[in-house]
Amino acid sequence: MDVTKVLDAKGLACPMPIVRTKKAMNELESGQILEVHATDKGAKSDLAAWAKSGGHELLKDTEENDVLKFWIKKG
Amino acid sequence: MTVNMMSAHEVTQKVFNKEELFILDVRNEDAFADWKIEGENFEYLNIPYFDLLDGVEEILEKIPSNKEILVVCAKEGSSVMVAEMLSEAGLTVSYLQGGMKAWSEHLEPVKVGDLKDGGEIYQFVRIGKGCLSYMVISNGEAAIIDATRMTDIFVDFATSKEVKITNVFDTHLHADHISGGRKIAEQTGATYWLPPKDAQEVTFEYAALEGGNVVTVGNTPIDIHALYSPGHTIGSTSFVVDEKFLLSGDILFIDSIGRPDLAGKAEDWVGDLRESLYSRYRDLSEELIVLPAHFMIIDELNEDGSVAEKLGVLFAKNHGLNIEDESEFRRLVTENLPPQPNAYQEIRETNMGEITPEEEKQREMEIGPNRCAVR
Structure with a gap:
């Protein structure tokens, strides 16, 4: 996957992972991919819902050693 | 205006006494649909916090001026953020201490x-x-x-x-x-x-x-x-x-x-x-x-x-x-x-x-x- 930017949001509590993701997304062009790392469990459902409401596409998400990773394509 | 903290105990008393309360629940829609704070005279508005990051102006008209307002989220953080934004817009509001996590455990x-x-x-x-x-x-x-x-x-x-x-x-x-x-x-x-x-x-x-x-x-x-x-x-x-x-x-x-x-x-x-x-x-x-x-x-x-x-x-x-x-x-x-x-x-x-x-x-x-x- 051709990732344009990686955002480290580990250790941040809600709402910061989404606040940072939104900010990082603003700097991308449509079609570019943002990779997000987070540890807040709530980020999983919230990022999915946020991406949907913002017209972005959540391509993939994984969970390894308590780190959640997301790949979001800007809409 | 001011932001107050409301405890799960205080909300419980409002449930028991059938008091009125306007709950702005800023969790995502699935979480709200699955489970929320129930009260006979409670009113609800569910807008996920991530739809309010650019401002709360659009929802101000949906929030009554004659009722006590409680902002609720999963663990407290997002409700504090939204409560502060509403406060800057001139409202007096509270957030739920500890969020739904505390509500579940009270x-x-x-x-x-x-x-x-x-x-x-x-x-x-x-x-x-x-x-x-x-x-x-x-x-x-x-x-x-x-x-x-x-x-x-x-x-x-x-x-x-x-x-x-x-x-x-x-x-x-x-x-x-x-x-x-x-x-x-x-x-x-x-x-x-x-x-x-x-x-x-x-x-x-x-x-x-x-x-x-x-x-x-x-x-x-x-x-x-x-x-x-x-x-x-x-x-x-x-x-x-x-x-x-x-x-x-x-x-x-x-x-x-x-x-x-x-x-x-x-x-x-x-x-x-x-x-x-x-x-x-x-x-x-x-x-x-x-x-x-x-x-x-x-x-x-x-x-x-x-x-x-x-x-x-x-x-x-x-x-x-x-x-x-x-x-x-x-x-x-x-x-x-x-x-x-x-x-x-x-x-x-x-x-x-x-x-x-x-x-x-x-x-x-x-x-x-x-x-x-x-x-």
Whole structure:
């Protein structure tokens, strides 16, 4: 996957992972991919819902050693 | 204007007193649809916090100016952010301290009655999740029934009443919440009672709770009579306390009855459920006050916040006790059942001692409503 930017949001509590993701997304062009790392469990459902409401596409998400990773394509 | 913090206790009092409250729930839509703070005179607006990052102007007109406003999220952080934005826009609002996590864990003790020798019985209302626990107090001793995982609340309450916890019971192996029974027993040296038919796979020592057991609390006899009443689980046991209170576990609720499917055996247990409700309970005094282990809807709360009703009233009014046709009863409790409680298999395994998840994981497993009943 051709990732344009990686955002480290580990250790941040809600709402910061989404606040940072939104900010990082603003700097991308449509079609570019943002990779997000987070540890807040709530980020999983919230990022999915946020991406949907913002017209972005959540391509993939994984969970390894308590780190959640997301790949979001800007809409 | 200002941002205030509101505790789960304060919100609980508003539920009990049927006060008005406008709740702005900023969790995502799925979470809100699944589970929220219920109150008879509460109004709701659900806008996820991530749709408000650019400002709250668009929702200002949807927020009433004549009502108290409470902003709610999962763990508090997002509700503080939104409350501050609303405050900057000129509103006076509160946020829920600890969010839905605290709401799920809050227990409100309510006295439900006096015992013959001067003792008392308390109900611990877990308002956010609908679980009900009990403490029977008599002559310096206490027994706890169906304790939740927030064990400090029970232990501290017993300390404040200057009583020693001597017996801890679970009416059955719970599938909707993690029991605190074993932990309290270990901490206080009390005896932990479990029905052996529900405990075949447990990994720890317990005292076998069987129909006909009588456990005395205090010096003068406040007897707890165990009554075998299978159906929700094969071991489900009810208690008659002081010949006055019927602790019905998850067999009989105020406005519904227990579901028989949470251990995967609906077909096997439906006959037991019918036998317990339509035969064993029929033999009891209609004057007994039923104290269940759950409530499902806020309408089941009495004016003082307690959940209690005479058995005779339930025989007259509870739909689940008034289905004459056995096959219709069978259909009600085995078909079209509500979704099963969140993580119910893992919760059962935890209560059997097979797994020991970390506290944060336990909290997550319990998120959501209890869903132990069929109506």
